[in-house]
Amino acid sequence: QITLKESGPTLVKPTQTLTLTCTFSGFSLSTSGVGVGWIRQPPGKALEWLALIYWDDVDLYSPSLKSRVTITKDTSKNQVVLTMTNMDPIDTGTYYCAHSNPRAFDIWGQGTMVAVSS
């Protein structure tokens, strides 16, 4: 059974860097074709893709956020980490990590709410 869980701060101040960790089980990020992505959702709004990392270390980023976002993986710990710099109140929302196989997000974490406020 595949599960993913996001963890990190619930509140960050403007200009700070956000670091979120996705801890997963039930699959390995060293298996061919597998990836883990990050998607966020402002309250009451649409899903927005942020980044995706694959088993072979290929990493993809949203063009609009590429300058602010970094995704890394630790295969031995079954974790994927997202960092987002220069946080702003408009970045407030729920952040999800999801398993990708490899082009669809077939299993999602429960999400973690992040508020950006001084």
Added chain:
Amino acid sequence: SYDLTQTPSVSVSPGQTASITCSGDKLREKYVYWYQQKPGQSPVLIIYQDNKRPSGIPERFSGSSSGNTATLTISGTQAMDEADYFCQAWDSSAVVFGGGTKLTVL
């Protein structure tokens, strides 16, 4: 940037067929994925590669694609199908989501 356009809201009576569309330039050349999201819950993949259903997804959910429009069809809509639905596609090496459609069953 690539955009996927969805009608913000659709209403359907119980037992009727609901159609939710997703439009994008040259969408016929891309695979489309559909997600269902109920209030307070994480999205669930319900259609992949235009028309395939993951294990456990009811047969009343189906997908199709023609021209620049993909359609999610829910046959015999039930009250439990009331949710937000998002389409997704790939544009080169980037994932794109549609703006979402709120399905109301009344």
